[in-house]
Amino acid sequence: MSHHAEHTVTVDAPLNxxxxxxxxxxxxxxxxxxxxxxxxxxxxxxxxxxxxxxxxGGEEQSWVSRRDIDPRxxxxxxxxxxxxxxxxxxxxxxxxxxxxxxRTQLVLTHDFAAREPVDGKVAGRFSFEEAxxxxxxxxxxxxxxxxxxxxxxxxxxxxxTEGA
Amino acid sequence: MSHHAEHTVTVDAPLNxxxxxxxxxxxxxxxxxxxxxxxxxxxxxxxxxxxxxxxxGGEEQSWVSRRDIDPRxxxxxxxxxxxxxxxxxxxxxxxxxxxxxxRTQLVLTHDFAAREPVDGKVAGRFSFEEAxxxxxxxxxxxxxxxxxxxxxxxxxxxxxTEGA
Numbered sequence: 001m002s003h004h005a006e007h008t009v010t011v012d013a014p015l016n017x018x019x020x021x022x023x024x025x026x027x028x029x030x031x032x033x034x035x036x037x038x039x040x041x042x043x044x045x046x047x048x049x050x051x052x053x054x055x056x057g058g059e060e061q062s063w064v065s066r067r068d069i070d071p072r073x074x075x076x077x078x079x080x081x082x083x084x085x086x087x088x089x090x091x092x093x094x095x096x097x098x099x100x101x102x103r104t105q106l107v108l109t110h111d112f113a114a115r116e117p118v119d120g121k122v123a124g125r126f127s128f129e130e131a132x133x134x135x136x137x138x139x140x141x142x143x144x145x146x147x148x149x150x151x152x153x154x155x156x157x158x159x160x161t162e163g164a
Numbered sequence: 165m166s167h168h169a170e171h172t173v174t175v176d177a178p179l180n181x182x183x184x185x186x187x188x189x190x191x192x193x194x195x196x197x198x199x200x201x202x203x204x205x206x207x208x209x210x211x212x213x214x215x216x217x218x219x220x221g222g223e224e225q226s227w228v229s230r231r232d233i234d235p236r237x238x239x240x241x242x243x244x245x246x247x248x249x250x251x252x253x254x255x256x257x258x259x260x261x262x263x264x265x266x267r268t269q270l271v272l273t274h275d276f277a278a279r280e281p282v283d284g285k286v287a288g289r290f291s292f293e294e295a296x297x298x299x300x301x302x303x304x305x306x307x308x309x310x311x312x313x314x315x316x317x318x319x320x321x322x323x324x325t326e327g328a
Contacts, residue, residue, distance in 0.1 A: 008172035008271055073264055097261040097269060100237055105261060105271055107172055 007143035011104040013158035018104040031153045085123035086131040088115040171307035175268040177322035182268040195317045249287035250295040252279040
């Protein structure tokens with residue numbers, strides 16, 4: 001059971017500031033509160049491989065994500081190379097579009113599936129239906145939180161730029 | 165209590181086809197099943213005023229919408245000049261962004277509020293809280309349905325274009 005989700009928010013900051021926030025993966029631990037640590041494993045002009053340590057409901061989980069960066073289209077395609085315990089597949093895009101002068105349409109998509117059960121259990125604890133429901137709820141919750149975190153950071157930078 | 169909502173979908177059709185569907189307001193009665201009739205009251209290159217007759221839960225309702233068309237930004241800002249019985253304010257944008265070759269990011273936003281009660285009742289029937297909850301649920305439901313209707317129509321046109 002594979003799912004696709006898309007979420008969006010309007011950011012009152014120009015595209016270049018939003019893009020700076022998206023590309024700065026090491027800054028994620030500062031702007032996304034559940035992200036405790038980011039280890040950059042590989043980096044080039046067009047890709048990053050990172051290990052993320054994230055607080056998931058009070059429990060630290062960790063996964064490895066590859067991010068392919070298209071600075072012309074302003075798209076970052078992410079894909080988890082090593083997933084969290086209940087996740088079978090997790091990928092998607094960050095996309096940023098210019099919206100007139102000084103505003104940006106920011107989009108976050110997810111393509112995902114819960115992990116297949118082993119001996120009837122996912123991560124040794126959950127039925128597939130439970131894991132699937134938990135994952136869908138987490139994607140919904142995190143999409144809103146992550147978009148708003150980028151929006152807040154980019155709008156703060158825009159205000160500081162204007163004030164400078 | 166004023167609300168803002170944004171929804172989005174990826175359309176596998178080029179921007180010009182999506183834009184044609186959005187601008188063709190007379191076609192809405194064909195692509196949006198609840199829309200029974202569209203009367204074009206005014207039209208110019210940059211605006212339309214339309215009366216829509218829409219099936220809302222089995223009951224025909226009607227309202228008048230002004231649409232300001234920005235063909236350069238591919239944005240249509242709509243605003244209800246005369247609202248449905250429980251609606252105090254309803255407006256927002258259709259926005260279309262090119263996403264690489266042959267794909268489009270389609271966004272629909274809503275800024276809305278339920279109508280203020282008269283003698284404690286909205287539309288003579290509902291408490292403000294009920295009207296507010298009904299309106300939020302309708303916006304959520306219609307956003308998904310309307311985005312998917314435009315997506316389906318534009319993708320059908322793209323396939324017909326390829327087949328031609």
